[in-house]
Amino acid sequence: MALVACPKCQKRISSLAKQCExxxxxxxGNTESLTIISHIERSNSLMTQSFIFLTLFIAGVVVWFWGGEPAQGLTSYAAIASFVIGFTGYLVTRVRIVLHKRKSV
Structure with a gap:
């Protein structure tokens, strides 16, 4: 008996288990199809996160330059925060997507 990764949740389970605890x-049944489905679901989740961060980045730029002049006061802080969080989150998520695609299914 060995410990293996569950094809769905990737947690350690017994190789003799009939059901993930x-x-x-x-x-x-066929656990290879479960592995493929899990890989696709993770890819979709990462793409959704990437889209959310990109939207946050664009919203920060739009708020910053709304009306033709740079924002001032509290609006500028909100715009900068949105811009920075969106940009860094997008970059990190894109790296995670590349690393996920390099994994073999």
Whole structure:
């Protein structure tokens, strides 16, 4: 008996288990299809996160330059925060997507 990764939740389970104790996935059938589905779901989740950060970045730029002049006061702080969080989040998420795509399914 060895410990292996569950094809759905990637948590450690017994190689003899018929069902994952964490996510209750049935392991008696074809587990390769579960691995592929899990990989696709993770890819979709990362793409959604990337879209959210990109939207936050664009919103920061729009708020900063709304009306033709740079924002001032509290609006400028909100715009800068949105811009920085969106930009760094987008870059980090894109790196995570590249690393995820390099994993073999």
């Amino acid at each position: 964490h996510c209750k996935t049935d392991l008696s």
